[in-house]
Amino acid sequence: MTNIIDLTLVELVNKIKKKEISSKEITKAYVDRCKKSKKLNTFITDDFDNALKKADKFDKKPDFNKKLPGIPIAVKDLFCTKDLKTTAGSKILSNFIPSYESTVTQNLWNEGSILLGKLNCDEFAMGSSNETSFFGNVQSPIGKGLVPGGSSGGSASALSAKLTPVTVGTDTGGSIRQPASFTGTVGLKPTYGSCSRYGIVAFASSLDQAGPMTRNVKDCALLFEVISSYDNKDSTSVNFKRANYSNKLNKSIKGKKIGIPKEYRAEGMSKEIDELWQRGINIVKESGAEILDISLPNTKYALPAYYIVAPAEASSNLARYDGVKYGFRSPGENLIDMYEKTRSEGFGDEVKRRIMIGTYVLSSGYYDAYYLKAQKVRQLIKNDFDEVYKKVDAILTPSTPTSAFTIGEKTNDPVSMYLNDIFTVPINLAGLPAISIPAGLDSKGYPLGLQIIGKAFDEQNIFNIAYSMEEKINFKNEIKSWWM
Amino acid sequence: MSKNQSEYLIKRNNNEYEVVIGLEVHAQVLSESKLFSSSSTKFGAEPNTQVSLVDAAFPGMLPVINEFCIKQAVKTGIGLKAKINKKSIFDRKNYFYADLPQGYQISQYKNPIVGEGSVVLDLPSGEKKIGIERLHLEQDAGKSIHDIDPQNTLVDLNRSGVALMEIVSKPDLRSLEEVNAYVKKLRSIMRYLGTCDGNMQEGSLRADVNVSVRKKGQKELGTRCEIKNVNSIKFMQMAIEYEANRQVDVIEEGGSIDQETRLFDTKKNQTRSMRSKEDAHDYRYFPDPDLLPLEISDKFIDELKKNIPELPDEKKKRFIEKFKLSAYEANILVSDNETSKYFEEVIKESDVKISTNWITGELFALLNEKNLEISESPISAKNLSKLINLIKDGTISGKIAKSVFEIMADGNKDPKKIIEEKGLKQQSDPKELEKLIDKVINDNQDKVKEYKSGKEKLFGFFVGQTMKISGGKANPKLVNEILKKKLT
Numbered sequence: 019m020t021n022i023i024d025l026t027l028v029e030l031v032n033k034i035k036k037k038e039i040s041s042k043e044i045t046k047a048y049v050d051r052c053k054k055s056k057k058l059n060t061f062i063t064d065d066f067d068n069a070l071k072k073a074d075k076f077d078k079k080p081d082f083n084k085k086l087p088g089i090p091i092a093v094k095d096l097f098c099t100k101d102l103k104t105t106a107g108s109k110i111l112s113n114f115i116p117s118y119e120s121t122v123t124q125n126l127w128n129e130g131s132i133l134l135g136k137l138n139c140d141e142f143a144m145g146s147s148n149e150t151s152f153f154g155n156v157q158s159p160i161g162k163g164l165v166p167g168g169s170s171g172g173s174a175s176a177l178s179a180k181l182t183p184v185t186v187g188t189d190t191g192g193s194i195r196q197p198a199s200f201t202g203t204v205g206l207k208p209t210y211g212s213c214s215r216y217g218i219v220a221f222a223s224s225l226d227q228a229g230p231m232t233r234n235v236k237d238c239a240l241l242f243e244v245i246s247s248y249d250n251k252d253s254t255s256v257n258f259k260r261a262n263y264s265n266k267l268n269k270s271i272k273g274k275k276i277g278i279p280k281e282y283r284a285e286g287m288s289k290e291i292d293e294l295w296q297r298g299i300n301i302v303k304e305s306g307a308e309i310l311d312i313s314l315p316n317t318k319y320a321l322p323a324y325y326i327v328a329p330a331e332a333s334s335n336l337a338r339y340d341g342v343k344y345g346f347r348s349p350g351e352n353l354i355d356m357y358e359k360t361r362s363e364g365f366g367d368e369v370k371r372r373i374m375i376g377t378y379v380l381s382s383g384y385y386d387a388y389y390l391k392a393q394k395v396r397q398l399i400k401n402d403f404d405e406v407y408k409k410v411d412a413i414l415t416p417s418t419p420t421s422a423f424t425i426g427e428k429t430n431d432p433v434s435m436y437l438n439d440i441f442t443v444p445i446n447l448a449g450l451p452a453i454s455i456p457a458g459l460d461s462k463g464y465p466l467g468l469q470i471i472g473k474a475f476d477e478q479n480i481f482n483i484a485y486s487m488e489e490k491i492n493f494k495n496e497i498k499s500w501w502m
Numbered sequence: 503m504s505k506n507q508s509e510y511l512i513k514r515n516n517n518e519y520e521v522v523i524g525l526e527v528h529a530q531v532l533s534e535s536k537l538f539s540s541s542s543t544k545f546g547a548e549p550n551t552q553v554s555l556v557d558a559a560f561p562g563m564l565p566v567i568n569e570f571c572i573k574q575a576v577k578t579g580i581g582l583k584a585k586i587n588k589k590s591i592f593d594r595k596n597y598f599y600a601d602l603p604q605g606y607q608i609s610q611y612k613n614p615i616v617g618e619g620s621v622v623l624d625l626p627s628g629e630k631k632i633g634i635e636r637l638h639l640e641q642d643a644g645k646s647i648h649d650i651d652p653q654n655t656l657v658d659l660n661r662s663g664v665a666l667m668e669i670v671s672k673p674d675l676r677s678l679e680e681v682n683a684y685v686k687k688l689r690s691i692m693r694y695l696g697t698c699d700g701n702m703q704e705g706s707l708r709a710d711v712n713v714s715v716r717k718k719g720q721k722e723l724g725t726r727c728e729i730k731n732v733n734s735i736k737f738m739q740m741a742i743e744y745e746a747n748r749q750v751d752v753i754e755e756g757g758s759i760d761q762e763t764r765l766f767d768t769k770k771n772q773t774r775s776m777r778s779k780e781d782a783h784d785y786r787y788f789p790d791p792d793l794l795p796l797e798i799s800d801k802f803i804d805e806l807k808k809n810i811p812e813l814p815d816e817k818k819k820r821f822i823e824k825f826k827l828s829a830y831e832a833n834i835l836v837s838d839n840e841t842s843k844y845f846e847e848v849i850k851e852s853d854v855k856i857s858t859n860w861i862t863g864e865l866f867a868l869l870n871e872k873n874l875e876i877s878e879s880p881i882s883a884k885n886l887s888k889l890i891n892l893i894k895d896g897t898i899s900g901k902i903a904k905s906v907f908e909i910m911a912d913g914n915k916d917p918k919k920i921i922e923e924k925g926l927k928q929q930s931d932p933k934e935l936e937k938l939i940d941k942v943i944n945d946n947q948d949k950v951k952e953y954k955s956g957k958e959k960l961f962g963f964f965v966g967q968t969m970k971i972s973g974g975k976a977n978p979k980l981v982n983e984i985l986k987k988k989l990t
Binding site (some may be wrong): 097098104106111114116117118120215216217218219220222223224250251252253254330331333334336337338340342343344353357377380381382385389 | 555558559560561562563564565566567594596598599600603604605606655657784786787788790791792793794
């Protein structure tokens with residue numbers, strides 16, 4: 019029999035439903051492996067004992083009508099989990115235990131899933147390498163000393179190291195897709211408004227979306243249909259009919275029109291990435307899709323606009339961490355002194371950098387030149403997509419400009435770190451769905467991903483394209499458990 | 503009073519200064535729950551017992567607009583004859599304070615829910631229209647308490663997130679009297695609408711007061727100072743008076759006014775500088791990304807318009823036209839919705855003129871003395887109406903009515919019963935009255951002589967004597983008639 023940890027989510031669900039395997043067996047297999055994988059530093063907080071108890075409980079009274087019956091799942095530590103420490107990777111929340119549950123994780127538990135623990139991430143999801151976490155950087159199972167990407171780095175690492183069958187992350191500018199690309203896994207950034215933001219520690223409210231991270235497309239579709247829901251506790255949640263995406267998966271993409279945006283052929287794009295992209299184009303062509311050259315003329319403004327809008331919102335969203343009500347407090351002589359000490363000691367450098375950028379761009383006298391202009395650019399970027407979607411059904415691009423880099427390589431060069439998000443941020447700015455699927459390895463043997471961008475609320479379509487490509491690419495994530 | 507007499511001018515040396523005032527009134531929306539959370543807004547609860555996770559700004563908590571508060575704001579806008587903006591935007595006003603859990607206040611900055619409108623003041627000099635610049639919705643902050651613990655400031659978040667309407671007037675107010683009339687009128691409109699209880703003691707109505715002065719006849723406005731958070735009309739007036747005089751002194755001494763925010767010290771009756779324009783907070787307003795732009799439909803507005811009650815101005819007009827009241831009387835009766843309701847209840851079955859006099863006279867005096875609202879009146883409208891009918895049909899005299907009224911004030915008794923029990927019914931039987939009058943004439947033959955010889959002033963004496971021996975119960979009208987016959 020195959021190892022439990024090698025089974026996909028869909029396989030696990032089927033086996034559990036057929037009573038070929040128990041929740042306890044699955045959970046124990048994962049817990050054992052997690053315990054042997056501490057070197058990766060994927061978990062900030064584990065809940066292994068509880069998970070085993072819950073698995074026992076499930077096995078005693080199983081409900082096989084659930085979509086994730088007795089399946090253990092670890093989640094990014096940005097989701098508030100009732101009675102379990104939630105840190106957002108920050109010292110300032112290092113002692114914070116929520117009394118409430120995020121809607122996304124509640125949806126998981128409602129479908130029978132079991133929490134394994136909370137996964138490391140960049141502090142307040144600000145980072146592209148998981149190096150900004152107060153709880154230390156995360157190793158990528160792809161290779162010693164490699165970053166797993168970020169901000170959902172702990173999630174990507176745990177997923178590809180098989181410490182969790184699937185996971186959920188959040189994506190503000192690429193935080194699901196970039197680490198998925200770096201670790202040879204699948205990650206979906208859903209349409210803005212698909213997944214409730216209630217109970218997710220906010221980074222940039224108008225961009226944040228939770229999404230599934232999985233080992234294949236079918237698992238991704240299944241997990242997405244579980245976590246996506248309309249929620250009246252989130253005013254930006256959109257009430258639309260959610261489909262059974264996994265049941266409706268369809269490999270036939272004949273006649274689909276796929277756009278190839280010329281602006282993504284970024285200056286200095288490596289030959290490898292270019293070739294990877296071309297292979298992707300050839301694959302969809304072979305499957306009968308039609309390739310169209312398209313233009314998204316404002317793409318070059320996306321990254322600068324993003325690094326205005328996201329820090330602006332963050333500077334305000336993070337104002338609540340002031341030492342007054344919960345979390346870390348450093349005592350001071352008076353209120354202002356306490357604020358200063360608490361926030362100086364409680365936040366890391368990258369978070370402070372973004373708070374400062376955000377504060378600056380919202381300041382009187384600069385608001386029009388930066389924030390307002392960035393919002394206008396954002397609208398232009400949306401318009402670009404609206405325009406091309408009159409002609410195409412989806413867009414195919416690389417997920418990242420490079421493969422995984424090494425720990426420490428970019429920590430002193432924030433701009434080069436930010437450039438990692440160049441292919442992913444426009445999608446967040448436009449609020450569209452995009453999925454990253456593993457598409458090959460570079461010369462060093464590190465995974466590379468391709469991104470399929472869809473129309474708003476058209477996740478089914480990009481799942482189908484990804485599903486079709488996945489079969490043809492036939493990517494194998496050969497991981498040698500070097501850390502054990 | 504003529505217009506000139508009501509003019510409020512400050513005189514220094516040979517100069518006369520006009521005072522220009524604008525108010526930013528913060529009116530607490532009358533609602534069960536807060537603007538963006540379901541916590542209760544009830545006043546006076548134990549500290550921090552009405553605080554949701556949203557109000558305390560826990561990580562990942564999101565605001566969800568309370569539709570009822572939107573309705574209340576739109577209703578108020580309709581009452582202010584203002585433009586209702588079908589699209590408005592909630593912004594974040596960013597600043598740090600211990601009683602501001604989010605680190606920002608959700609408010610409306612560039613796109614308020616209500617635009618320009620007006621309020622008509624009824625002044626002794628006539629009507630005056632005061633422009634309304636805008637009305638916007640915003641969250642209240644919590645309360646910092648500095649005087650319980652010697653080392654620490656304590657924070658009560660019960661108020662945090664309660665909905666406020668900020669109603670900004672144009673700089674159209676010119677005197678303390680106008681400020682008084684304006685705040686009262688605004689409060690009256692909101693009470694009619696049921697959108698704010700206007701209770702200043704509980705902080706439901708507070709104002710930031712903008713004051714500037716300029717030489718009489720000067721067109722441009724002077725530099726203004728803003729006096730923050732004044733919580734009674736009296737304090738507003740005191741603060742304005744102090745501040746206007748301070749500004750005049752500065753100018754007269756050759757100085758100029760710095761635009762600044764000031765605080766009113768109610769103990770010293772002074773305003774003092776809180777922060778200058780240079781030190782003004784940079785609030786870094788930007789649209790709250792947690793909330794979509796607020797869009798309301800014509801249908802939503804029309805539905806509310808249909809259910810707007812008759813407001814003071816319309817009611818006043820109706821009272822004058824229908825009941826032939828004077829503008830003065832009508833003003834008094836409509837100033838408060840409860841008063842107008844009481845009045846209309848009384849006149850259902852009673853004479854309007856007598857009712858008006860009794861309500862604005864005796865009843866108001868009684869309520870004033872006992873410090874009661876008309877809704878708490880010890881005399882019900884029904885019983886007052888009965889009393890008035892007893893006067894009208896001659897059962898009792900006005901004088902007796904006053905004694906009956908006093909007894910009623912102690913227990914809302916039916917006046918008919920009081921009259922029966924105390925035997926206060928007016929004596930209107932001519933035969934009985936003749937007997938009394940004959941006695942008065944017999945007992946005062948010398949006065950009768952004097953009267954008949956031309957000293958007609960004495961007629962009042964005979965009336966008085968007759969009333970006296972009747973114990974005040976004689977019908978004065980009949981006494982007059984009979985006396986006149988007997989003495990000729």
